[in-house]
Amino acid sequence: DGGITQSPKYLxxxxxxxxxxxxxxxxxxxxxYWYRQDPGQGLRLIYxxxxxxxxxxxxxxxxxxxxxxxxESFPLTVTSAQKNPTAFYLCASSMTAARETQYFGPGTRLLxx
Amino acid sequence: AQKVTQAQTEISVVEKEDVTLDCVYETRDTTYYLFWxxxxxxxxxxxxxxxxxxDEQNEISGxxxxxxxxxxxxxxxxxxxxxxxxxxxxxxxxxxxxxxGSEKLVFGKGTKLTVNP
Numbered sequence: 307d308g309g310i311t312q313s314p315k316y317l318x319x320x321x322x323x324x325x326x327x328x329x330x331x332x333x334x335x336x337x338x339y340w341y342r343q344d345p346g347q348g349l350r351l352i353y354x355x356x357x358x359x360x361x362x363x364x365x366x367x368x369x370x371x372x373x374x375x376x377x378e379s380f381p382l383t384v385t386s387a388q389k390n391p392t393a394f395y396l397c398a399s400s401m402t403a404a405r406e407t408q409y410f411g412p413g414t415r416l417l418x419x
Numbered sequence: 420a421q422k423v424t425q426a427q428t429e430i431s432v433v434e435k436e437d438v439t440l441d442c443v444y445e446t447r448d449t450t451y452y453l454f455w456x457x458x459x460x461x462x463x464x465x466x467x468x469x470x471x472x473x474d475e476q477n478e479i480s481g482x483x484x485x486x487x488x489x490x491x492x493x494x495x496x497x498x499x500x501x502x503x504x505x506x507x508x509x510x511x512x513x514x515x516x517x518x519x520g521s522e523k524l525v526f527g528k529g530t531k532l533t534v535n536p
Contacts, residue, residue: 346528349524
């Protein structure tokens with residue numbers, strides 16, 4: 307089955323800790339995205355990648371980092387610099403970054419202990 | 420700046436009622452795309468429709484229909500004969516050109532639809 311997987315489903319972070327959220331796709335899509343969703347809010351773009359070894363900051367990149375070493379994978383690290391990390395994180399991919407439909411994974415809920 | 424407004428925060432209907440979810444957008448682009456996504460309680464966003472700004476024809480897919488009106492910058496979504504399984508948060512989104520020629524989506528804040536039996 308083609309699709310996007312995210313793991314873990316729930317993640318707990320202690321103060322001062324970096325955590326990494328996984329996103330994998332087997333759709334052969336070039337572009338991948340990370341969004342953050344807060345209660346009652348729409349999605350806000352954190353980072354996106356148009357192609358392997360390239361990525362761009364979105365609207366709320368501070369306190370986050372990404373890598374894109376493989377086409378299928380786009381992990382997101384929430385660093386200790388992100389002071390309010392509690393949110394629902396959604397990964398998406400699209401065939402290219404130009405006007406294509408984005409398809410989403412099931413999401414990871416991050417909670418701070 | 421581009422913006423998407425979903426003025427209805429929450430809507431509650433009884434099963435079999437028709438319901439319309441409103442979406443109003445602002446853009447300076449002449450070419451753009453509009454989207455609707457459904458987010459059920461599980462959390463995953465499910466793609467429903469993508470429309471090109473040059474195509475103002477209304478679209479129907481089963482019980483779902485979409486009314487795109489450029490003159491009022493609206494892209495409204497109607498569910499006919501609603502069912503309990505339609506209960507979800509629905510997001511309208513607008514594609515926005517960004518640096519490097521890529522597109523990014525600007526989302527509205529969503530409308531939570533509850534369909535009661």
